[in-house]
Structure formats: C-alpha cells, structure tokens
Amino acid sequence: MTYRGPQRVRIEDKPMPEIQHPQDAIVRVTRACICGSDLHLYNGNVPDTRVGETFGHEFIGVVEDLGSEVTNLKVGDQVIVPFNIACGKCTFCKQELYGNCHESNPQATAVGGIFGYSHIAGGYNGGQAEYVRVPYANVGPVVIPDWMHPDDAVMLTDVVPTGYQAAEMGGIQKGDTVAIFGAGPIGIMAAKCAWLFGAGRVIVFDQEDYRLEFAQRYAQCETYNFRSLKDPVLFMKKTTDSLGADVCIDAVGAEAAGDVLQTITGRKTLMQAGSATALQWAINSAKKGGIVSVVGVYGPTGNLVPIGNAVNKGLTIRGNQASVKRLLPRLIEHVKNGVIDPKAMITHRIPLEEVADAYRIFSDKLDGCIKTVLIPPSAKV
Amino acid sequence: MENKDKDYSHIKGWGIDADPKNDPTYPMRKRGNDDHTGYNWDRPTQQTETIEVLHSVERPNVTAVFGTSKPPKGLSGMIRRYAFQFGEGQFSHWLPLIVADRVDAIEGIVEDLKSGHIPNIFAEKGYKAQWKYNRTGVITKVAVATAVTTAVVLAFRRKCKD
Numbered sequence: 226m227t228y229r230g231p232q233r234v235r236i237e238d239k240p241m242p243e244i245q246h247p248q249d250a251i252v253r254v255t256r257a258c259i260c261g262s263d264l265h266l267y268n269g270n271v272p273d274t275r276v277g278e279t280f281g282h283e284f285i286g287v288v289e290d291l292g293s294e295v296t297n298l299k300v301g302d303q304v305i306v307p308f309n310i311a312c313g314k315c316t317f318c319k320q321e322l323y324g325n326c327h328e329s330n331p332q333a334t335a336v337g338g339i340f341g342y343s344h345i346a347g348g349y350n351g352g353q354a355e356y357v358r359v360p361y362a363n364v365g366p367v368v369i370p371d372w373m374h375p376d377d378a379v380m381l382t383d384v385v386p387t388g389y390q391a392a393e394m395g396g397i398q399k400g401d402t403v404a405i406f407g408a409g410p411i412g413i414m415a416a417k418c419a420w421l422f423g424a425g426r427v428i429v430f431d432q433e434d435y436r437l438e439f440a441q442r443y444a445q446c447e448t449y450n451f452r453s454l455k456d457p458v459l460f461m462k463k464t465t466d467s468l469g470a471d472v473c474i475d476a477v478g479a480e481a482a483g484d485v486l487q488t489i490t491g492r493k494t495l496m497q498a499g500s501a502t503a504l505q506w507a508i509n510s511a512k513k514g515g516i517v518s519v520v521g522v523y524g525p526t527g528n529l530v531p532i533g534n535a536v537n538k539g540l541t542i543r544g545n546q547a548s549v550k551r552l553l554p555r556l557i558e559h560v561k562n563g564v565i566d567p568k569a570m571i572t573h574r575i576p577l578e579e580v581a582d583a584y585r586i587f588s589d590k591l592d593g594c595i596k597t598v599l600i601p602p603s604a605k606v
Numbered sequence: 607m608e609n610k611d612k613d614y615s616h617i618k619g620w621g622i623d624a625d626p627k628n629d630p631t632y633p634m635r636k637r638g639n640d641d642h643t644g645y646n647w648d649r650p651t652q653q654t655e656t657i658e659v660l661h662s663v664e665r666p667n668v669t670a671v672f673g674t675s676k677p678p679k680g681l682s683g684m685i686r687r688y689a690f691q692f693g694e695g696q697f698s699h700w701l702p703l704i705v706a707d708r709v710d711a712i713e714g715i716v717e718d719l720k721s722g723h724i725p726n727i728f729a730e731k732g733y734k735a736q737w738k739y740n741r742t743g744v745i746t747k748v749a750v751a752t753a754v755t756t757a758v759v760l761a762f763r764r765k766c767k768d
Contacts, residue, residue, distance in 0.1 A: 230711030233730040246653040246671050269711075272703035273686065275676040276714035294651065312650050312670060316643075320636040328650055328670040331661035333694055338673070344660075348673030360671040361650070396631045399624050400612075420617045423624035445617055495704060526700050545633045555623075564619035585732025591739035 226353045226580040228278050231269030232588075234581050239279070242350065242358035247294035250362035252306060255604040256379040257352045257577070258283035259587045259597045261409045262522040265479050266343055267584055270492070270499060271524055273332065273344040280341040281599075282308035283382040284352025285375060288366075295362045303375075304366035306359055307549030308383045310338030310347060313364035324546030329360065333525065336546060345525060353580060355603040367553050370561075377560050379598060380567030385556050387520050387547040388414025388476075392422050394518040394543040395472035399423035404461055404470035404510050406503035408436040408448065410570055410596045411520060412476035416444035417565060419472075428470070430457050430506070432482055435593050443569060451483055461510040469512035477503035478521025487529065498524030508535050508542075519544035570596045577601040660690040682710035 227237045242251055263280050265271050288302045298304065311318050312328035317337075329338030330347035338360070341351015350357060359366060369378045388411050397403060403419040405412050408431035419427045427446035431437050437448035451457040461470055479499020482488060483506075491500030499522075507517045508531050517540055535542060559565040572595045575583040580599060587597045614620040650670040657677040661668045678686045685706035692699035718725045728734075736744055 229714050229725065229730055230708075232732075233711075233725075233727065234732075235725075235730045245656075245674065247651055248671075269707060272700045272707065273689075274707055275678075275682075276710045278675045310671070314650055315647050319647075320633075320638070322633055322636075325633075327645075327665075329672075331659055331665070331668045331672045332690075334662055334664045335694065338669075338671070344673070344676075347669075348659075348675050350673065350675040360653075390632065393623075393628070393632055396628055397624075398626065398628075399621060418623075420614070420620050421623040422628070423621040425612060524700075525694065526697065543631070543633065548632065551632075559619065562619075564622070581730050581732040582735035583732070585735040586739065588732075589736065589740065591735060 244292045247292040248361050249292040250359045251290040252286035252359050253289050254284050254286040254352050254601050256285050257281045257599045271343050279350040279354050281351030281353030282340040285379045297363045303369045305378050305381050307365045311364050321551040323548045323550045355601045376568035384410045385567050386549045386552040387411050389418040390547045391415035391474045391518050391520040392418040396516050397422035400425035401471035402426040403472045405429045405474045407477035408440045413440045415474050415476050416446040458509040472516050473507035473511045475503040475507045475519045475521040479523050497528050498526040501528040501530050504530050513538045517542045573597040680713050682706040
C-alpha cells in the first residue's frame with residue numbers, strides 16, 4: 226500500500242526492497258495488521274508523513290534474504306518482527322529501551338525507528354506490503370514457535386506487548402483499581418493484562434458499545450460508555466469512595482473523542498498534537514499519589530493536559546513505546562499457556578489489495594471492527 | 607483499595623505477573639551508571655547514504671541505519687529542508703513539516719496526472735466500504751454537503767444581485 230494524502234491510500238507496485246546494510250533482512254510478509262496508531266498517519270496528523278510511504282508496523286513473515294552480518298536467522302525462518310527498530314548496542318537498547326534506540330531514527334531523537342511510521346520514526350517502509358526491509362535483523366526478529374498460529378504471532382508485534390506494558394508501567398499492586406480509557410485493541414489488551422498483575426478492579430471507558438461489549442467478554446472487566454456518563458472523571462470518583470483509581474491508563478492517544486475543545490484543537494485544526502481527552506481524564510481520575518500510564522500515541526508538538534493537577538496530586542506519569550523484544554519471551558509463554566488469546570481479537574481478515582476499504586472499515590469502526598489483519602497475495606500460510 | 611477476600615479464580619492468570627518489587631517499573635528499572643558515559647558506544651556499521659537524509663539538529667550525525675522510503679523532493683522537499691534547521695522542541699520545525707505534507711499530497715496528484723494516471727479518490731478513501739456498511743451515514747453526509755453548498759451558492763448569488 227502507499228499513502229497518497231489524508232485518508233487516501235492505494236495499492237501500487239514498488240521496487241523489491243534490497244539489502245542496504247549488513248544487518249538487514251528481507252522478509253516476505255504473511256500477515257500485517259492495521260494499528261490504531263496508523264490512523265494518525267492515515268488522517269494526516271503526523272508531521273513528515275510523505276506521499277508514497279508504505280505504512281504497517283505490525284507484521285510477520287518469512288526471511289527471504291539476509292545481510293552478511295546477520296547470524297541469528299536463516300532464510301526460510303518465519304519471524305515475528307517487533308515494531309521497534311533497535312540496534313542492541315546503544316545505551317538505550319542496553320537498558321532494554323528498544324523503543325528508544327539512538328541508532329535507527331535520524332529524523333527525531335525522542336523515538337527510535339518504527340516500520341512504516343513516517344519520517345518522524347526513521348522513514349522506513351512498513352509491512353503492509355508483500356516484502357519489507359528489516360534492519361538490525363540480529364536484534365529484533367524472533368522465530369515463530371512451531372505451535373503458534375500466525376494470527377497470534379502477528380498480534381505479538383505490537384498489540385499484546387503494548388497492552389501488557391501499559392499495565393506493567395502502571396506498577397499495579399494486588400487489589401488496585403485500574404481505569405483504562407479506550408476500548409480499542411490496546412485498551413482491551415491492557416485490561417486483560419491488568420489482571421495478570423493482580424488488579425482488584427478493571428474499568429474500561431469508550432464510546433462504542435460494541436467494543437465495550439467485546440472488552441467485557443474478552444477481558445472480564447467493567448465497561449462504561451462515557452457518552453452516557455456525562456463526566457467519566459466524576460463517575461470514577463463516585464465509584465472509588467471519592468478517591469480515584471490507583472492506576473489510570475491512556476490507551477487512546479491523539480484520536481480521542483469526548484471533549485469538544487480537545488477535538489477542535491487537537492483533531493480538526495491540529496493546533497495541538499492530537500486530542501488529549503483520554504490523558505486529561507486519566508490524570509483527573511487518578512488517586513493522589515497514583516500512577517498514570519500512557520501508551521496512547523501523540524504527535525511531537527504540545528498538548529493541553531492538566532499538568533497542575535498531576536503535580537498537586539503527586540502523580541507518577543509513565544509512558545513509552547512498547548519494548549517488544551524485551552517482553553516477547555514472557556508473552557509467548559502466556560500465549561502457550563492460554564492465558565492470553567490474541568487472535569480472538571481479530572474480527573476482519575482482508576486481502577492487502579483491498580487496503581483502502583480496510584482502512585475505512587477500521588477508521589470508521591464499521592461492521593463491528595475490532596482488529597483488521599491484511600493478507601498479502603504473497604502469503605502462503 | 608486492596609480487596610484480599612475477593613475471588614478472582616474465574617480470571618485465568620490472575621496475579622501471575624504480580625511483583626511487589628515492580629517499583630520502579632519499566633522504563634526506569636534497568637537504568638545503570640553506564641548511561642553517564644555519553645555517546646561513545648561501539649556503533650553499528652554505517653549504512654551508506656545513497657539518498658538525501660535529513661537529520662535532526664539535536665543529534666550530531668545520521669543514525670547507523672535509516673529508512674529510504676521517500677527522500678525529500680520538489681517544493682515539499684524544500685519546506686522539509688527548511689524545517690530541519692530547527693530543533694525538535696520548536697513549532698518552526700513541526701508546522702512547516704505539516705505544510706510540506708499537504709503540499710506533497712498535491713504534488714502527488716500532479717505527478718499522477720503527469721504520468722497519465724487519474725487517481726480514483728473515491729476508491730482511495732475506501733468509500734466502497736463506507737457505502738456497504740454505513741449507507742445511511744453516506745446519504746446523510748451527501749445531503750448535508752449538498753444543502754450547505756446550495757445555501758452558500760444562493761447566498762453568494764443574492765449578494766451579487768444586491
């Protein structure tokens with residue numbers, strides 16, 4: 226697929242990717258998801274998104290070619306490709322901050338390289354394609370275990386690790402009340418994982434009833450449509466003896482609805498780096514001394530958030546892109562033991578050739594869509 | 607709000623990753639003193655620059671690897687080069703990049719037409735799916751757009767007559 230401008234994507238023939246660095250691999254894509262954060266690109270909200278780029282940072286595939294320095298993989302391996310591009314050598318990678326690699330993104334220092342995520346994240350083509358160049362192939366890709374279904378594997382490239390890390394960064398202690406804003410795939414997975422850390426109560430907010438119903442079923446959490454609550458923060462206070470949640474998770478990011486001022490300034494006029502409604506609610510709903518975990522994606526400029534309340538309440542705010550490689554061993558174990566069932570979140574499997582319709586279905590939440598997987602014609606599994 | 611008496615046996619895996627020592631948790635957890643030694647790690651082999659790569663002024667060099675999806679070109683490329691003179695904390699960096707993106711979209715259409723390809727905007731926007739799954743919404747949008755356009759045209763014509 227290629228991006229042509231806001232809300233315009235299409236299929237195009239592009240040259241086959243080539244080895245450009247001794248640690249590169251060329252991977253034939255067998256599954257690629259559309260992520261909620263792809264919608265920020267799709268809507269033209271991320272600066273330096275260039276016409277002709279290929280999106281897609283959630284993909285798996287088969288190794289077709291390897292650079293001279295790649296020793297961990299062989300041609301024919303089926304691999305999970307983490308969405309972070311990480312060198313494994315810089316000071317940040319050594320701390321397992323694989324989302325913050327300092328040797329993969331020349332255009333911005335805040336974030337490391339990400340496949341198919343504009344030139345703000347390194348200018349790499351993504352995996353919503355038949356073939357893709359995978360840099361630092363010794364570091365990122367993990368061979369898919371024989372027993373694992375490809376649909377589970379593709380969900381381990383981003384959705385599961387990001388949801389898990391959202392809960393992890395919340396520092397959840399046994400019995401904690403966890404409020405999650407957003408019932409997209411990440412929010413639902415964060416709800417599921419909050420239990421693994423011993424949460425006592427998990428509450429999810431969204432405006433889409435079908436997603437809330439799914440979240441309730443999949444993650445066994447309480448769900449509320451914020452449209453029917455008028456003020457979700459007030460509701461959170463009332464339902465926690467007026468104290469607030471121990472942990473609040475922003476699982477929405479820049480596309481959040483629910484606040485007119487945020488929507489106009491953040492989504493319609495781009496005066497801020499996306500609508501920060503979910504983050505605003507998270508800060509205001511947290512208990513004094515509580516923790517706010519942010520995995521929702523925002524642009525690089527600024528946002529209207531109640532930082533004064535965060536200071537006055539003594540909140541700890543943690544955020545980062547998921548460090549996929551770090552989390553994969555534990556998460557593969559969880560999938561094997563049936564603790565997490567990632568593929569159950571996939572509602573739509575669409576041929577890559579119909580990518581424009583796939584984006585529209587996911588973006589406009591049509592046909593009960595939770596998660597869309599694109600299947601390229603070159604996929605043979 | 608700990609509730610030790612509550613039964614979570616219906617939730618598979620409840621508490622299996624609970625760790626009272628999970629504080630400070632990620633991303634601070636693995637922080638060590640070796641991160642005080644500056645930018646002097648053993649860098650990976652440098653990828654050859656076969657295209658123009660703009661890099662942040664907040665770093666001294668181009669990273670060891672980089673993407674080559676779309677080098678800057680045309681008017682949008684000129685605007686991007688201008689934007690990259692400024693630091694990442696500056697609006698003078700990001701706002702020109704957004705302008706460049708919009709110019710790039712127009713350049714893309716011009717390029718299509720020059721190569722004899724007429725872009726099918728309706729297909730690119732996925733309106734087929736919208737029509738299939740949200741027909742009422744599409745009809746409503748078209749009706750509202752038509753009504754607004756008609757009102758604007760009528761108002762303009764009335765103004766011209768006056």
